[in-house]
Amino acid sequence: MSHPAALLAVALAALLAPGAGVPVGRRGARHKLLLVSFDGFRWDYDQDVDTPNLDAMARDGVKARYMTPPFVTMTSPCHFTLVTGKYIENHGVVHNMFYNTSSKLKLPYHATLGVQRWWDNGSVPIWITAQRQGLKAGSFFFPGGNVTYQGTAVTLSRKEGILHNYKDEAEWRANVDTVMRWFTQDGLDLVTLYFGEPDSTGHKFGPESPERKAMVQQVDRTVGYLRDSIRRSGLERSLNLIITSDHGMTTVRKKAGDLVEFHKFPNFTFKDIEFELLDYGPNGMLLPKEGRLEKVYAALKDAHPKLHVYKKEDFPRSFHYANHPRITPLLMYSDPGYVIHGRVNVQFNNGEHGFDNGVLDMKTIFRAVGPSFRRGLEVEPFESVHVYELLCKLLRIVPEANDGDPSALLPMLTPEGDGGPSTLLPMLTTLLPMLTSEGDGGPSTPSTTTHSGSAPLAGGCPALMTGLLAAAVLLAKVA
Known part of the structure; x- marks a missing residue:
């Protein structure tokens, strides 16, 4: 056996050894993850209101200048992008309302939350991916978290009722308490938690109204309560917290002469x-x-x-x-x-969203804190389509095919948080030119997989599969 072939055998042994199912370069301590969305929180809502808890979170962790949601900037489509890493044309939840052009049926937002075929149309969200890789996941009011995907339901879930009162601060705290129990008593690894504010208030009163400003202060108090709850639950060193939103809000020109x-x-x-x-x-x-x-x-x-x-x-x-x-x-x-x-x-409505996602008023927030995140870091704006890859990285799970860039948000993470360098794939990469130089006709060109004929789906080739494919190529060359 040649020297490169011997090295290849070592690489294959490492791939196939017990525990190789853990994604390459992602071994190590796995922390729990809580993703919180405050619907309709525009990127600058913290600039005209005192938000000490959001400010403290930025000092203790990472803050983005703003985050760009996908078009169309609506609640369900944007939230599904967060948990699939796909643009809307690729995940198929194209509207808040279920509709059927043949039967003419249209269902309102709350009813659509429970329509499985609207959500389960080929894309697998992160709850299911995590569960398939041995973790436990929960969804509390998060859009898309209350139906089954390919026959699998989220481990624990709650669905808001049609008459749900979005503004009840006491209920917000009770919901936080429930989520903490999910982590500490039920052993969940991932939870997504949704609040319908300040979106509801922004719609009714407008984004520049005093009512919206008061609601942002309620959001900030809840962030403080949440972080205190994490400390009281003993999770501060083992849980990563991300607070974000789906889209922004702008003032409606209700009295314009050119409606x-x-x-x-x-x-x-x-x-x-x-x-x-x-x-x-x-x-x-x-x-x-x-x-x-x-x-x-x-x-x-x-x-x-x-x-x-x-x-x-x-x-x-x-x-x-x-x-x-x-x-x-x-x-x-x-x-x-x-x-x-x-x-x-x-x-x-006095406030509305759904506009071009390039409009500044449609931008939203991103904050993150926890053992995997750097401290006191402000990052440049990015698209929300990249968040899914970050979530998978934090959970040490192999992502599904998606449109995000796996490296886009890595600067947010500590060296421990990004999983550390992989040694196996660089080994295979080093071996490849050694073998291709022996008259094999040159390196092959990888193909790009697309979904529905649209943008390339990045992140869809897990590290283990990449290694196995590379190893198969090298074995063929050695032979």
């Missing part, structure tokens, strides 16, 4: 429409009747200067949104501050 009103557009009629999903903030979808697509598009494309209407195939690819079967042939969004009114004007 976006479909029922007032010349040359447009709803008689040409088979199915519509309008009157839900600043975006919408239309399915024209057979043979009328061009007519409807011609009537709408220049109907209003604040409205942007596209055929599905022409929608800006940078949004990573339109390339999914659930998206209708025509889709649209409006400029910041403008909502889309359909047959009648039924939207009366």
Whole structure:
């Protein structure tokens, strides 16, 4: 056996040894993880309100200047990106509402939370991935956490009721207490916890209102209570805490003289429409009747200067949104501050989201603290699609195929937190040129896997599989 082949045998032995199922470079102490989302917390909400607990969290850990959510900036789609690492066109939860263009059925947000086929459509969220790798996971009110995926349910879960009071601070603390018991008594390794504020208050009163500012102070008190609870539970050195959100909020121009009103557009009629999903903030979808697509598009494309209407195939690819079967042939969004009114004007919120994710008001927060995170670090803005890879790294689990960059958020972590360097894969990488130099025709080019024909899915090749594939190639060359 040649020297490189002997080294390869050692590498393969290491891969196949007991415990090799642990991801390469991710052995070591595994800490618990709590991901908390405060819905609709705009990136700058802590700048006009005293937030001592969020400020302390930034001093003790990591703060991002802001985080960019995916388009469309809605609650369910954005939360599912956090737990799958996929852009919305790749995970398929394209709206807060379940809809079916054939039956014309549309369900409101709370009802949609329990519709399995809306969520379980090919993507496996982190709860299930963690459980498949021997961990226990929990979801408390987190969107997507209350249905089964490929026949598997989250270990422990709670689903909010349709009449749930988002503002009850006493209930918030009780929910935190429950989550702490899940960690300490039920042995959970991962929990996602959701609060419906300050989104609800921002919608009702507007993002610049005193009511929103008061709600941000309630959020901050809850962050303080949460961190105190972690200390009291003895978890401070064994639990990583991430606090983030799904999207921001902007003021609606309710009294503008140029409202976006479909029922007032010349040359447009709803008689040409088979199915519509309008009157839900600043975006919408239309399915024209057979043979009328061009007519409807011609009537709408220049109907209003604040409205942007596209055929599905022409929608800006940078949004990573339109390339999914659930998206209708025509889709649209409006400029910041403008909502889309359909047959009648039924939207009366003072604050709204769902706009272009490049708009600053749509940006949101990211804070992290715990044994795996650096202290006092402020990082540059990043996309929320990268958070999933970070979660998997913290839990030492192999991620599913996703759109995130595994290295994007590593600067947040301590050397211990990022799992340390891998020794096996560099060994294989070193061996490869030694063997390919012996007349094998040169190195092969890896292929890129895509989902639904859209953006490449990064992080989809676990370290163990990468090592085995590389080893197989090398064995063939040695032979």
